[in-house]
Amino acid sequence: MPEAPFTPATAAIRLTHWLDAAAAAGLQRFPVDVEQLALYVGKELKWPDPIFQVVAADIPSFEGGLFHVEDQGWALLYNRKMTSEGRIRFTQAHELGHYLIHRLAQQEFQCSQADMVHWGPEMRSIEAEADDFASNLLMPMKQFRACTSASDIDFDVLSDASNKFGVSLTAAALRWIRSTEQSAVLILSRDGFMDWAISSDKARSNGAFYKTKGRVVELPSGSIAADESIAACRDGNQISLSTWFEHAHRDAVAREMKLVCENYGYTLTLLSLSNGDKAWAPRDWGDT
Ligand SMILES: [Zn+2]
Structure with a gap:
């Protein structure tokens, strides 16, 4: 029986279980190594079109992209000019979200800025879904709450x-x-x-x-x-x-x-x- 399609929440939960298990076996849990995860996920799910490449590229007009390549699977690209590790990680996770949630709907995705502002219950575009997934994957609620539960929040x-x-x-x-x-x-x-x-x-x-x-x-x-x-x-x-x-x-x-x-x-x-x-x-x- 085919599995139900992933939603942003179910995709993040599935990967979070894998990462928790890997951490229990001794691997570092945070920050999430999105590049390794992206190369692993399609094979683990036994999908015929895994992500075969995660690569920095000169792509002036967008921050990240996901492209289907005949007979190989998917290439995940991110903009070489991005200097912040955090932005790169979020962008990679955003593209991984497109792969898990939207890959049957489109052959390519070009994302101008994974600026995270579209995510939230009021927006349900595929960009919002990819941001929602990225946020859940990189900052799982349980660990995020434990880290920010101070009574007085500040910067x-x-x-x-x-x-x-x-x-x-x-x-x-x-x-x-x-x-x-x-x-x-x-x-x-x-x-x-x-x-x-x-x-x-x-x-x-x-x-x-x-x-x-x-x-x-x-x-x-x-x-x-x-x-x-x-x-x-x-x-x-x-x-x-x-x-x-x-x-x-x-x-x-x-x-x-x-x-x-x-x-x-x-x-x-x-x-x-x-x-x-x-x-x-x-x-x-x-x-x-
Ligand atoms: Zn996108």
Whole structure:
């Protein structure tokens, strides 16, 4: 009987079991060696078209690709110009996700930026699925939680996680904001404007979110993020929540953390809110 097709979650779980077993036998568990795994996975699954090659290539217009080659299987390419090991690992894992989940639908995949922002329950494109798989494979929830369960999250905790799992700080921060039960908002900005802002489930249910898709949203004046004289505030400073969310109670206080990533020309901001603080505009209150 044919197996059910892989979903991002079932594919990551299958490979995570293999990697856990290999670690029990003495192999290093993290960071995941995606290159070795990619060359192994098709053979282990007894598929007729394994990945036969993982290679750095000069591919100016995209970061990663997966190409079917007649009679050989699949070639997994990644951009030679990428300098960050974390970006390379995530890109390779993203392409491995396409192989496991989407290879019957397409003969080739060219991925411009595995920027990880498409992943999450609200987007179900194949790019989002490949990112979702990569995130689950590289940062399994059990080990990720154990690494980030500090009561006060900050960029030092996330930086330690990014080192352990061999991913970018942004990938680790996204994993955290998507899975935490705390109320928090993660923002990536350039030149004073938000590229994107992602709220944890708790923050979203309290009305603390920004809509950035297709909009120009400026960083609020008075925020640490907007203050160009501050390059880093890794463990955070107290700030009035109403600086970020004008309808928040005027006594409500949040902790704002900031990191300027000069290599990539962007700033990461993490806002940590109290779970009870709400930011809805008055008319948005459900029962009034
Ligand atoms: Zn892709």
